[in-house]
Amino acid sequence: MLQSIQHFIQKGMQSVSPCLLCSIDRQQHHSLCNDCWEQLPWFKQVVDRHEHSISCAFHYDFPIDRIIQSYKYEQQLHYQNLLAQSLLSLRLARVQAIVPMPISVERLKDRGYNQMLLVAHMMAKQLRIPVWQPVIRQVQHAQKGLSRLERLENIEQQFIIDPTEKRRFRKVLIIDDVVTTGSSIHALSTLLHQLHCTQVYAACIAAAQP
Template sequence: MLMSKLSRLLQPVLSCSLCQSDRATQSSVCQDCWQQLPWLKQHIHRQEMQIQVAAYYQYPLDRMIQQFKYEQQLHYLPLFNHMLSQLKFPKVQAIVPMPISQQRLIERGYNQALLLAEHLAKRLNVPIWQPILRQDQQHQKGLNRLERLSNIEQQFVIQAPSKVRYRRVLIVDDVITTGSSIQALHSKLQQLGCQQIHAVCLASPKN
């Protein structure tokens, strides 16, 4: 009993990432802030696809994702992982993180979708599969909608043929807006023989 109390006293006091109170949980936010996150926990429709989304891309989550994505604020990762863990996932054979271009990888130092995917892969006990490369984005100024979609589709390229193939996969991304990137990746995965392609995202803006 004494050792148990001592152990709790010696544990570092964690401050909530949002309100700075000393009541943070293992997800780096306190219970009050956790409940006030802009939860969605539903499927949305984009590009004729059903995509499961944890929350709306609204304050304070939008700011946190931006800092995580562009400012190397990786301390938000446990929170994002815990948010995704609130969703129910279909039975899949592999996790496919949304690829980013080499240019983006150099700028950021990591693929944010891959970091999210790694946690889900461990939770679902399936491998990470990255059969698609993404080329640098071309300028889209002056292009109409169909030209923009075609431009995005051309960014995704299948890597050299591999003996490893999966029929049921889960695409993971951080934020979805139009869904054009997921649709382009979906199309390439179909070319590789995937028959059931699901998708999950951390956040999406309200329509």
């Protein structure tokens, strides 16, 4: 009953709140008006990176590129609903848990939050499945100027299994904000398979050119 009331209040507030992008029309689709929602750079296709099939909601083009950057680096957390719903709009496989892309402690201190963990919690609530974080990310080194092989080796060294996480799931979904080469998803997926995951799926908000 309480959740129904909260949902009703939230919908009522959205009906009178301005669109987050144009600030002209009222919100109708996950914080955006109809026109802005429809004009987003929708992709809704699968890209193959590092032998992984990754479902992507958008092309990494304007305005979604700016939205992701603002959400990720400028604490514009009001975009999290839009980003979570964009992933939920994809044809996602039925899984037992959501695995948000981990970030290092250093980046967590700089930003104050893991942007994909917040999205994961919103998705998990709607899908009624847990968020699972069995992998820790160590210091994230810059990838600029490295070859494809060097980038992959660099990424693989950043991930380690968290020995304190005792839960295990067989079917999981990795989520991330932007996929470029797919090296991070590949490295994370490798460790999830070591944890006896038999089916590891991946979805990203946007696909950029590798």
